[in-house]
Amino acid sequence: MSAPMLDIRDLHLSFKGHTGLTEVLHGISLHIQPGERVALVGESGSGKSVTARIVLGLLQDLPSARITGQVLFDGRDLELMSSRARHALRGTAMSMIFQDPTSSLNPVFRIADQFHDVLRRADPSVAKAAAHDRAAAILAEVSIRDAQRVLNAYPFQLSGGMNQRVMIAMALANEPALLIADEPGTALDVTVQAQTLQLMRRLVEDHHTAVLFISHNLGVVREFADRLYVIYKGRMVEQGPTDAVFADPRHPYTRALMAAVPHLTGGGIPEIAEASPDFAAPLVDHEAEAPS
Amino acid sequence: MTAPILRLSDVSRTFGTGDGAVHAVRSVSFDVAAGECLAIVGESGSGKSTLANMILGIYPPTTGEIALEGTVLPARRALAHRQAIQLVQQNPLSSLNPKRSIGATLRLALDVHGIGAPADRAAIVGALLEEVGLAAEYARRAPAALSGGQRQRVAIARALACQSRVVVLDEPTSALDVLVQARVLRLLDALRAERGLTYIFITHDLSVVRNIADRIAVFEKGRMIEIGDTETIFSAPSQTYTRRLISAVPVITGDELALRDKLAAHTKEDAP
Ligand SMILES: Nc1ncnc2c1ncn2[C@@H]1O[C@H](COP(=O)(O)OP(=O)(O)O)[C@@H](O)[C@H]1O
Numbered sequence: 001m002s003a004p005m006l007d008i009r010d011l012h013l014s015f016k017g018h019t020g021l022t023e024v025l026h027g028i029s030l031h032i033q034p035g036e037r038v039a040l041v042g043e044s045g046s047g048k049s050v051t052a053r054i055v056l057g058l059l060q061d062l063p064s065a066r067i068t069g070q071v072l073f074d075g076r077d078l079e080l081m082s083s084r085a086r087h088a089l090r091g092t093a094m095s096m097i098f099q100d101p102t103s104s105l106n107p108v109f110r111i112a113d114q115f116h117d118v119l120r121r122a123d124p125s126v127a128k129a130a131a132h133d134r135a136a137a138i139l140a141e142v143s144i145r146d147a148q149r150v151l152n153a154y155p156f157q158l159s160g161g162m163n164q165r166v167m168i169a170m171a172l173a174n175e176p177a178l179l180i181a182d183e184p185g186t187a188l189d190v191t192v193q194a195q196t197l198q199l200m201r202r203l204v205e206d207h208h209t210a211v212l213f214i215s216h217n218l219g220v221v222r223e224f225a226d227r228l229y230v231i232y233k234g235r236m237v238e239q240g241p242t243d244a245v246f247a248d249p250r251h252p253y254t255r256a257l258m259a260a261v262p263h264l265t266g267g268g269i270p271e272i273a274e275a276s277p278d279f280a281a282p283l284v285d286h287e288a289e290a291p292s
Numbered sequence: 293m294t295a296p297i298l299r300l301s302d303v304s305r306t307f308g309t310g311d312g313a314v315h316a317v318r319s320v321s322f323d324v325a326a327g328e329c330l331a332i333v334g335e336s337g338s339g340k341s342t343l344a345n346m347i348l349g350i351y352p353p354t355t356g357e358i359a360l361e362g363t364v365l366p367a368r369r370a371l372a373h374r375q376a377i378q379l380v381q382q383n384p385l386s387s388l389n390p391k392r393s394i395g396a397t398l399r400l401a402l403d404v405h406g407i408g409a410p411a412d413r414a415a416i417v418g419a420l421l422e423e424v425g426l427a428a429e430y431a432r433r434a435p436a437a438l439s440g441g442q443r444q445r446v447a448i449a450r451a452l453a454c455q456s457r458v459v460v461l462d463e464p465t466s467a468l469d470v471l472v473q474a475r476v477l478r479l480l481d482a483l484r485a486e487r488g489l490t491y492i493f494i495t496h497d498l499s500v501v502r503n504i505a506d507r508i509a510v511f512e513k514g515r516m517i518e519i520g521d522t523e524t525i526f527s528a529p530s531q532t533y534t535r536r537l538i539s540a541v542p543v544i545t546g547d548e549l550a551l552r553d554k555l556a557a558h559t560k561e562d563a564p
């Protein structure tokens with residue numbers, strides 16, 4: 001097995017507030033191989049976005065955040081890096097796609113100028129014309145045919161689905177080794193969401209990009225990820241290949257989650273018990289138990 | 293068949309005039325039977341919320357009529373009409389006064405609509421909370437101290453407090469986690485049966501619709517392109533647009549995938 005692109009080991013996170021320290025990640029571990037698509041699934045407040053923000057190096061500089069454990073990106077320990085070095089990784093070796101494309105693009109700049117900024121992060125000397133050509137090429141990869149119109153537009157002049165494609169193109173413009181997608185497309189219509197997910201999946205496959213895919217939607221996860229982790233209140237409760245976990249969810253929380261999903265084929269709304277103490281049961285690791 | 297509780301006749305709504313006019317809802321007609329759950333589905337911008345606002349009397353149709361139990365509703369509604377049709381929206385925080393306790397919010401609804409004897413109203417508030425699955429002590433809390441699911445229960449309790457007969461639910465569970473969503477949907481289902489409520493259930497989530505609606509109206513760009521019972525819409529939708537909507541839903545079981553693939557195959561046959 002090759003070295004992981006991302007390796008999180010026993011990560012703890014607490015926030016300091018007026019009532020003292022509150023721990024929100026209680027020692028989570030997660031790894032992603034190069035080119036692997038891994039999902040992190042859980043309900044709101046379970047710790048998905050803070051995990052992403054630690055990997056991106058965004059929480060390390062927050063005075064109220066206390067982080068312990070290891071985060072290795074391509075073998076390098078993020079905690080041992082300077083905040084400048086972490087900053088240099090963002091938008092180059094690792095990049096991010098957010099939930100709402102229209103509000104994560106800068107409203108006052110044309111798409112072309114935003115692409116130029118993105119490309120300059122990896123190559124400060126890149127000229128405007130070269131950036132323009134590179135942007136047009138990558139927009140074509142996300143099936144945008146009229147790239148010139150899109151590049152000359154401001155985000156508000158484009159549809160939500162178009163902005164989402166632009167975001168995907170920008171996130172992949174510098175050929176990152178790791179892409180973090182936090183609830184991508186949740187704000188879009190399902191038809192548009194389905195199309196953009198397909199595009200994103202094809203693109204990361206072609207570029208062999210590792211992905212940390214954060215979502216609360218099990219259906220989306222099933223369609224996108226090779227492997228998944230289920231997180232509940234800051235603890236990993238189950239991990240394994242997507243097909244294995246869906247075929248045989250073993251942790252009580254994962255089972256409750258799957259039972260609660262309404263089906264397109266009917267069957268009614270299931271009765272869901274209140275949170276059970278079983279939900280705190282230890283991690284079920286499908287790979288640890290499987291013969292390899 | 294009994295008279296419909298709600299009847300929309302050729303209802304349209306236009307915003308603005310001239311070239312810039314937006315035809316948000318175009319010539320929509322349908323009946324809703326008492327006790328029925330009618331789902332309104334469609335992509336964003338298809339006119340769902342505009343339709344809801346007209347049913348609620350927030351603004352009148354530009355043309356056409358809405359009748360409640362056979363009486364055409366005027367542009368300016370009487371208190372009794374407003375009482376009969378209530379709204380539960382996606383984010384109840386925006387409709388709950390942050391400075392008012394949950395109990396005071398429910399009490400106000402009882403006072404405004406003169407429900408129950410004043411001396412009994414405190415007890416009615418307690419009973420309403422219990423009916424939506426919240427302990428009586430929630431009456432003292434502020435909206436900010438509640439989770440999303442609990443707030444949605446309060447919004448439902450307020451609709452019940454008004455003794456409304458028609459409840460317009462605009463994406464009521466879209467912001468909730470899946471476990472919470474399932475509990476709130478079950479509560480809504482149970483209340484409809486117990487109280488004989490009529491629901492206009494607006495959502496983009498077809499998996500939810502499949503499990504809660506009796507009938508479905510499909511909207512595209514302000515037009516109602518299809519209406520039928522849930523079973524039929526899912527097994528044999530007449531419109532390509534409806535098939536596209538269903539086949540885009542992310543699913544988790546093999547049966548669901550098979551249904552989606554079947555509809556997607558039809559859609560390809562339709563393509564020119
Ligand atoms: N800057 C912060 N200060 C204090 N608490 C925070 C901060 N950011 C997140 N949290 C808390 O951390 C927990 C996990 O949040 P988050 O990762 O955003 O959840 P989600 O799984 O919904 O993405 C939540 O309880 C949240 O309130």
Ligand SMILES: Nc1ncnc2c1ncn2[C@@H]1O[C@H](COP(=O)(O)OP(=O)(O)O)[C@@H](O)[C@H]1O
Pocket residue numbers: 307308314315316334335336337338339340341342343
């Ligand atoms: N108050 C308004 N003024 C102008 N246009 C409006 C207004 N409300 C809605 N619209 C327009 O009407 C159309 C339908 O909107 P809406 O009913 O909100 O759709 P949905 O709820 O299905 O997303 C959209 O094009 C929207 O921009």
Ligand SMILES: [Mg+2]
Pocket residue numbers: 048049
């Ligand atoms: Mg989040």
Ligand SMILES: [Mg+2]
Pocket residue numbers: 340341342
């Ligand atoms: Mg709406």
